[in-house]
Amino acid sequence: MDEKTAELRDIFIETTGADTVTERQSESRGSLADVDDPEEVRARVHDLVATMRERYEFETDLGDDALVSLVVGYFDGDTDEDLAVELDVAPEAIRTARLDLHLVRDTDRDAPFDMDRLDKLLVDGAADEEIAAKLDVPVEVVSEFRPVAAADIRSTRENYRFRDDFAELLTDDDLSQRMAEDARNDGLREATEDIETDVSL
Structure with missing residues (x-):
């Protein structure tokens, strides 16, 4: 159990007086944990x-x-x-x-604009030329960062699974x-x- 999970457990116990969630969270997710x-x-x-x-x-x-x-x-x-x-x-x-x-690195997101805006435009189905005009950057810059935003969107839709x-x-x-x-x-x-x-x- 990591530090964040432990903090959430303590808050849950303090507010509800129950610890059933603790038991469930202590189990390894899927069958991926504890493999060496x-x-x-x-x-x-x-x-x-x-x-x-x-x-x-x-x-x-x-x-x-x-x-x-x-x-x-x-x-x-x-x-x-x-x-x-x-x-x-x-x-x-x-x-x-x-x-x-x-697998997106933080440096992949070092764009000259707010990446959230690019994400929204992609979800809306905007073409690169339209995105470039709205973000006030060359089309080549949009082409560079589109795959990063697309990867983040796909990962988010899978809940980062x-x-x-x-x-x-x-x-x-x-x-x-x-x-x-x-x-x-x-x-x-x-x-x-x-x-x-x-x-x-």
């Missing part, structure tokens, strides 16, 4: 990625295995540049994949670091095998 086997965690992340791919129209060209490595690296604190090197793609491809997975499930699986520091290290070692091993294959003796 990296292979099991990776399999569950893979299932979440596959579910998202079925539900949404992904823009990314990355396969599910690469997306799992991206999610693991993201929660381990890797930058888009780090992940781009690891997965041998451009940082822009990492950004696209992240947004497909509802996927982002929260990823976080619940991967925010154990030791586990996340172990999985990230395993992923990097696998990538290094594959790169080494490619080098050995290409060498003619």
